[in-house]
Amino acid sequence: MSEQKANITAPVPRSFKQYLTSFGPGFVVVLTWLGSGDIVSAGVSGGNYGYALMWAMVFALLMRFFFVTTIAKYQLCNPNGDGLMDGLVRLHRWFAPFILIVIIIIGHINGTYMIAGIGETMVKITGIGQEWHWGLIWVVIGLLIVFRPVYERAEWVFKVFILLMTVSLVGTAIWVGPNIPGIVKGTFAFEIPQQQGPFGAMAVAMAMVGAVGGSLLNLVYPYFLDQKGWNGPQYRRVQTYDFIIATVAMIVFNLAVWTLGAELVHGTGKPIADLEDLTGLLSLVLGEGGRKLFLLGMFGAVYTSLLGNGLGLGYLASHAFHLWRKKGTGRYAIDYKSHPIYRFVAVWIMVSPFVWIISGKADFVTLTLLANTLMVVLIPALAGGLWWITASKKYIGDRYKNNWAENLVMGFIFVLAIWGTYEAAISVTNMVIKMMQ
Secondary structure (H helix, E strand, C coil): CCCCCCCCCCCCCCCHHHHHHHCCHHHHHHHHHHHHHHHHHHHHHHHHHCCCCHHHHHHHHHHHHHHHHHHHHHHHHCCCCCCHHHHHHHHCCCHHHHHHHHHHHHHHHHHHHHHHHHHHHHHHHHCCCCHHHHHHHHHHHHHHHHHCCCHHHHHHHHHHHHHHHHHHHHHHHHHHCCCHHHHHHHHHCCCCCCCECCECHHHHHHHHHHHHCCCHHHHHHHHHHHHHCCCCHHHHHHHHHHHHHHHHHHHHHHHHHHHHHHHHCCCCCCCCCCHHHHHCCHHHHCHHHHHHHHHHHHHHHHHHHHHHHHHHHHHHHHHHHHHHHHCCCCCCCCCHHHCHHHHHHHHHHHHCCHHHHCCCCCCHHHHHHHHHHHHHHHHHHHHHHHHHHHHCHHHHCCCCCCCHHHHHHHHHHHHHHHHHHHHHHHHHHHHHHHHHC
């Protein structure tokens, strides 16, 4: 495994056309995130609570945008040639094994609910086979892609899925029709409604914050930047534009699914408890074709997330393992995909979940909410560490260190993280008790 300095660079765009053709890492990471809980959380929230909890999604998306933009700033602008993981290890060497342990836990849970979702959607689309049959087919295809990754090819695959999801999710939402006054009220009223269905409002809100703002998958974005060849502050502008456009796409997809839940499920007395509740009423309004169109979008969201988890968490795990074993920092030109840890993590994420899938004990919606509520407990360590290395010129240099406004926002996120961890602990405990009953 090579430890020579990386020398992969991409042309810095100068014209509008060059900017458009350069965009990519943002789309890859957004689709990695979307199937990791955003869509299900939005559907559950809209179906059970109408537009009342939309403020939680807006807040979580704003927090993610600032959080990930700060990650990218450190990755591109620090004077040490560090990746984000290097910076965290410079702060404390135990960040590396901590991240490895979290990857093993979260990777297994994520893989379980994503493969369950892939199986459910394919059975509902085709009407044949069992969930684990379809899960196995798509996992084999996924392993072939993850074990032989070519970034440019993967980027185009993800862009195709963006188009599929736009037609599917946005198309069905426009067909149903959003309630604009309801969206505005839900965004600014900051309401916590009474529990409807099996998931309390606070549990859903915390799951949304965990899925959107505190996800471990925020840390994989730097590896997609590296794969693209964006290394250095000269890429800061194109990275920012790329991520803004990708974030807009993420907001649109979330709003689309939220609208479907709010307009078709809320008020019917049929709270969402499984994937069928997210799609059942579509056949009444749009017909069976509309229902299958939506399911194709769900499949695209969940499958690209499974691929992104294998790629991104594999990169992150092999980098963390390298830093832990080598006990040194500085960005190395490591061929992450050839590292045994990369392959182990990819197999672990995609194969170990079949313990639950084949037994039929993997519930898509419940596992999604549980996994993303668990992610909230990561925020204090990640927010605190990121705040430290971006506020100190020792780590990021004097030119790019946080200004007073950025420090204020990061401090707010850190304080919120402590409170969110407390609420998440209560929510997880209640959900586990209900799952065991």
